[in-house]
Structure formats: structure tokens, C-alpha cells
Amino acid sequence: MPITTSVDSVSEVLFRAGRWWTEAFSTSLLDADIASVEGWRVLGVLRGGDGFTMSDIAAAMSVAPPTLTRIVDKLVDGGFVVRRVDAMDRRRVLVYLSSKGKTKVRKLARQEASLKAALTDEFGEDTAAALLRTLARVAELPVPGR
Amino acid sequence: MFGKLSAGSVRETLNVALVVPQSGSAGIYGPSCEACADLAIADVNARAGLLGRRIRLVPVDGSRAPAAVAAEIAALLELGAIDAVTGWHISPVRQAVARVTANRVPYVYGPLYEGGERTPGLFLTGETPSRQLLPAMDWMNTEFGVDRWVVIGNDYVWPRETGTAARLHAQARGRPLVGELYLPLGTSDFSAAIRQVETTGASGVLLLLVGGDGVEFNRQFAASGMAAAVPRLSPHVEENMLMASGSESNEGLFASAGYFEALNTAASMDFAERYYSRFGPAAPALNSIGESCYEALTLLITLATRAGSLGVPELTAAAENLTYVSPRGEVSMRGNQMSQDIYVAEAVGMDFEVRQRISAA
Numbered sequence: 253m254p255i256t257t258s259v260d261s262v263s264e265v266l267f268r269a270g271r272w273w274t275e276a277f278s279t280s281l282l283d284a285d286i287a288s289v290e291g292w293r294v295l296g297v298l299r300g301g302d303g304f305t306m307s308d309i310a311a312a313m314s315v316a317p318p319t320l321t322r323i324v325d326k327l328v329d330g331g332f333v334v335r336r337v338d339a340m341d342r343r344r345v346l347v348y349l350s351s352k353g354k355t356k357v358r359k360l361a362r363q364e365a366s367l368k369a370a371l372t373d374e375f376g377e378d379t380a381a382a383l384l385r386t387l388a389r390v391a392e393l394p395v396p397g398r
Numbered sequence: 399m400f401g402k403l404s405a406g407s408v409r410e411t412l413n414v415a416l417v418v419p420q421s422g423s424a425g426i427y428g429p430s431c432e433a434c435a436d437l438a439i440a441d442v443n444a445r446a447g448l449l450g451r452r453i454r455l456v457p458v459d460g461s462r463a464p465a466a467v468a469a470e471i472a473a474l475l476e477l478g479a480i481d482a483v484t485g486w487h488i489s490p491v492r493q494a495v496a497r498v499t500a501n502r503v504p505y506v507y508g509p510l511y512e513g514g515e516r517t518p519g520l521f522l523t524g525e526t527p528s529r530q531l532l533p534a535m536d537w538m539n540t541e542f543g544v545d546r547w548v549v550i551g552n553d554y555v556w557p558r559e560t561g562t563a564a565r566l567h568a569q570a571r572g573r574p575l576v577g578e579l580y581l582p583l584g585t586s587d588f589s590a591a592i593r594q595v596e597t598t599g600a601s602g603v604l605l606l607l608v609g610g611d612g613v614e615f616n617r618q619f620a621a622s623g624m625a626a627a628v629p630r631l632s633p634h635v636e637e638n639m640l641m642a643s644g645s646e647s648n649e650g651l652f653a654s655a656g657y658f659e660a661l662n663t664a665a666s667m668d669f670a671e672r673y674y675s676r677f678g679p680a681a682p683a684l685n686s687i688g689e690s691c692y693e694a695l696t697l698l699i700t701l702a703t704r705a706g707s708l709g710v711p712e713l714t715a716a717a718e719n720l721t722y723v724s725p726r727g728e729v730s731m732r733g734n735q736m737s738q739d740i741y742v743a744e745a746v747g748m749d750f751e752v753r754q755r756i757s758a759a
Contacts, residue, residue: 285421303680328642329425329610331432334682335641337748345641345748348680350429 266390276370281363285330285356290315290323292360295332295349299357303336303346332356409478411454412447412708414439414698415471417485417495418691419461423552423583424488424609426638430688431486431508432457433677438695440676448699449708456480460487464494472498481708484508484694486687488608489556496520504713506698508690510633510655512559515734519710521701521717523693523729523736525656527563531604531633533756534654534742535567538631541753544602545573550591550615551606553580560633564604576600583608588615592622605632613642620647631742636685640748648745652753655686656726656738657693660750669725693724697736728759 259265278289286292290313297312298304304312310320324347327333332353338344349357371380418431439453447453456479458470467487474480475498483495483505492507496517499505505520513526538544549564551557561578568575576598579591585607595603607615612635619625620643629650637659640648659670669692670684682688702708705716714734721730729738740757743750 301680325610325613325642328638329423330421331425331428334429334680335638336680336683337641339679342749343645343747345644350682351432352429 269387273367276367277363281359286327286332288323288326290319291327291332294320294323294327294347295353295357296360298333298347298349298353299360301349303338303348305338305344305346309347327353410451412449412451412482413454413456413480414695415458415474415480415483415485416455416691417458417460417467417471417483417487417491419487419609420457420459422461422609423611424461424486426609426613426642427486427636427685427687428461430638430682430685431691433673433682434684434688434690434692435485435695437673437676438692438699442699448702449706453695453699458485460485460491464490467491468494468498471495475499475502482506482698484691484698486691486694488554490554493555501710504698504701504708504710506694506701508694509687510690512556512563514559519713521697521713521731521734521736523697523738524690525633525654525738525740526735527560527633529737529757530654530656530740531560531564531631532567533740534631534633534652535564535602535604536571537742537754537756538602538629538652539571539573542602542629544629544631546576546599546601547573547604548577548579548595548598548600548602549575549604549606550579550581550588550595551604552583552585552608552611554583557606560606561604581607581611583611585611586614588618591615592619592624595619595624595628596622600628603628603630605630605635607632608634609639610642613639616643616647616651620649625649625651634687635745636687637683637748637750638685640745640750641683645747648748651745652742653686653745653750654740654742654756656740657686657689658741658743658750658752659684660743660752661725661741662752663727665723665727666725689725693726693729693736696724697731730759 293313297309310317331350333347334350335345335347338346416435419425419428435455442448443452460467482503483499486508489511500517507522510524549561551561565575577594579594626649631652633654635653701713701716705712717731726738729736738759739755741752742754742756743752
């Protein structure tokens with residue numbers, strides 16, 4: 253018999269919710285071109301269109317800069333993002349989506365829309381929206397005890 | 399997958415296979431290759447086209463094994479789906495593709511390469527060691543006293559033959575190489591290579607590593623603390639690699655090539671203006687490798703226009719005494735090989751500064 257998640261176990265609730273999201277996000281999104289969730293997250297950060305510095309992206313994704321370098325290297329090898337020297341400050345590199353990367357972002361947008369639809373179907377529009385808003389705040393809370 | 403491409407006899411477009419890397423070590427060059435190729439055909443297509451037909455580029459992933467790329471080109475030819483081949487890809491891919499295109503369709507190869515190619519119908523716009531790397535070694539000796547070179551390259555025909563040219567040149571100058579090391583494409587740990595630089599007491603590194611491999615070497619070399627003391631010279635390091643390596647890895651890094659974004663000649667600035675007005679400021683950085691795809695297509699267009707044909711004998715005749723102005727300046731054909739001005743540049747932060755012209759067209 254499966255062990256259900258008790259809401260008293262905060263760690264399990266949040267851990268399993270995170271894992272559900274990762275699995276739902278990965279299914280039919282990961283492909284031979286971009287085989288990691290992190291690669292897709294970078295594309296998601298860049299979709300606004302303007303270039304971002306590596307430190308902007310690292311902060312937005314809360315990953316360590318050396319980890320981000322590896323992820324971006326892979327995206328550069330695949331031709332999905334390009335680096336440009338910032339014309340305002342030539343010591344800085346900005347990362348942009350390439351035309352191939354922009355095509356990939358459309359796939360990301362479709363996947364996100366279908367996940368949002370799944371939440372709305374299950375919980376109703378208002379609850380699903382409230383859930384996302386609440387979780388967004390959770391992610392920004394200070395870590396207790398740190 | 400070839401369903402969209404109708405046969406040559408009824409096609410309205412003139413189809414050119416564009417073989418550029420879409421992944422792997424050389425994938426870093428892909429977006430700029432594609433953008434430069436697109437720019438090269440834009441003007442022709444806006445007017446009457448080439449030989450009365452609009453040019454259409456057929457992308458072919460050049461990062462795969464040479465036999466796989468050649469098989470795709472052969473299949474496209476069998477279907478009558480392509481009229482010519484061009485692009486940037488490594489020499490083993492060129493050798494495999496050339497066996498398929500020889501005497502059938504024109505093939506214009508963009509990259510710098512080891513020299514010596516004689517396949518009929520194959521034209522080359524790239525720099526060769528005798529005019530690119532060897533004069534740059536001499537310049538580095540004069541300017542910085544570099545007299546003990548070690549070669550660090552990938553293990554395939556271009557780095558090995560270029561390394562051989564460097565070895566013979568260094569011997570002839572009485573300053574023999576102190577080492578040669580060739581590593582597989584896709585190498586990520588360069589500690590053995592860096593140890594070799596240290597133990598041989600080399601005063602310069604000839605860097606013949608492609609794309610991502612070169613980037614990774616540069617990062618590790620700088621982390622070892624040797625970047626300032628032991629200058630690196632490469633015919634292959636370009637603007638995308640400078641940005642990927644980061645400023646802290648670029649001290650003491652020199653490159654020789656026929657084109658740099660920082661060239662600042664009238665021809666190169668006109669090219670950059672057309673490029674950025676077409677693709678915007680977030681376009682892939684201009685560099686010698688991407689630009690070589692523009693060169694290759696421009697040569698194909700120029701030869702075919704002059705010949706009034708895409709026939710291999712007609713194009714070969716049209717190459718005789720051909721001179722024109724490209725983003726690299728005035729270029730001319732010698733046999734199947736383009737001759738051009740070549741420069742040496744020094745990386746300063748994430749930009750190149752052109753130091754000297756070392757070969758004249």
C-alpha cells in the first residue's frame with residue numbers, strides 16, 4: 253500500500269511537490285538537444301529577450317557561478333545561446349538566445365502552459381493561481397536557522 | 399526528411415548545402431556561421447538571384463562523423479536536391495565530403511586548413527599555415543623573443559599537419575619545437591598538457607584546439623598561473639572563444655587570421671554594418687570562422703556569376719585571375735586557393751586588438 257504524504261510532514265510535502273514539478277516539467281521537454289532541466293531553466297530566464305550577465309542568471313536560478321558556466325557552455329555548443337560583450341561595459345559578457353534558442357523557448361512555453369492547465373483542471377483557476385503565488389513567496393523566504 | 403526538396407530540373411531555387419557544426423566542440427561557431435551565410439545570400443536574393451535562381455541554404459549538421467555527413471551529402475545529390483556544397487567544418491569532414499562532390503558539384507570550403515587540397519571542383523577561401531601560423535610565429539619571436547614552442551592540438555589531420563609545418567619551420571629557424579601533444583576532440587582535462595608546457599620550459603604555446611576544447615584549455619591554463627608568462631598563439635581562437643574563456647583567461651593570447659571583428663578596414667566595417675543592421679545587436683559575435691562562411695558563399699556566387707554556370711570546368715576557368723574586395727580586403731584566387739591579407743591580433747580583455755599585417759594577398 254502506498255504511503256500517502258501527511259501534510260504534517262512539511263519536508264515531504266514540499267520535497268514531493270518539487271519532484272512532481274521536475275518530472276512533469278521534464279516529460280516531453282528534455283530532448284537530445286537540451287537534456288537537462290537546468291539548460292531549460294536558463295532558456296526560461298533568457299526569454300525576455302535582453303541579454304543577461306552570468307551573475308544575473310546565476311542569481312535568478314540560485315545556482316553557483318561555476319555550475320552555470322557548465323550549463324551555458326553546453327547551450328553554446330548546441331547553438332542555443334550566444335555570448336556578446338556588453339557594449340556599455342566591455343568587461344562584461346551578456347548571454348542572449350540565438351534564433352535556434354528562440355525556437356526552443358516556444359517548446360518551453362507550450363510545456364509550461366500544459367502544466368498550468370493541469371493545475372487549473374485539478375484545483376480550479378483561483379486555487380491554482382493562489383498556489384503558484386504562495387509557492388513563489390516560499391522560494392523567497394529566508395532559510396530558517398541560517 | 400528530403401521531401402521538401404524537389405529535384406534539380408524542376409526546382410526554382412539554387413540549393414546550397416551549408417555544412418556547419420550544430421553541436422559538440424565546434425558547436426560554439428555554429429550560430430555565427432549560419433548568420434554570416436544568411437547575409438552572404440541576402441543581397442543576391444534581393445536582386446536577380448544567382449544564374450536566375452534564388453539561393454536556398456540547406457542546413458547539414460557538420461558536427462557528426464565524417465562518413466555520416468558525406469552520406470547525407472551523397473543522398474541529397476542523388477535526389478538532385480542540392481547544386482553546391484559549402485560551410486565551416488573540420489578537415490576530416492571535408493575529405494569525406496570531397497570524395498562525394500569531386501567532379502560533380504562545386505564545393506567551396508570556408509575554414510583555415512592545413513593546405514594541399516586538390517579535389518576538382520573544390521575551392522578554398524581559408525588561410526593555410528605557411529601564410530598564417532608560420533609568419534605569426536616569426537612575429538612572436540621578434541616581438542616577444544618566443545623561441546621554444548610547444549604544440550597543443552586536437553588529434554586529427556588539421557592540427558597534426560599544421561604541427562608538422564610548425565615543426566619544420568621551427569627547425570629551419572634554428573629554434574626547434576620543444577614538444578607536440580595531440581588530444582582527442584572533446585577533451586576536458588588539460589592538466590597533462592599544462593604539465594608538458596611547464597616541464598619542457600616552453601616559452602610559447604601553439605594552440606591548435608578546436609572550439610570548446612580551446613576554451614577549456616584557456617581556462618585551465620590561466621588557472622595554473624602561466625598565462626602571463628607563456629604566450630599562446632592560435633590560428634583558431636576567435637571572438638566567441640574569448641568571451642567563453644573570460645578576460646582572466648585571455649592574457650597573453652594571440653591569434654592570426656584573415657579577419658577579426660576589430661579589423662576596422664573600410665571593407666570589414668561595411669560588412670559589420672550590414673551584419674548588425676540585418677541581425678541586430680544580439681547577433682552572434684563576428685569572427686573569422688563565421689565570416690569564413692560568408693567568404694565561401696561569396697566566392698561561389700562570384701565564380702558562378704563570372705562563369706555563367708555551376709559546371710566544375712567553367713568555375714575552375716573562372717577562378718583564373720579573379721580578384722575582388724571581400725570583408726577581408728582585396729582577395730585573389732591562386733588556383734583553387736584564395737590568397738588574402740593575414741593579421742596577428744592580441745586579446746585584450748574579451749576583445750582582439752589587431753597588431754600587425756603578417757601576410758599580403
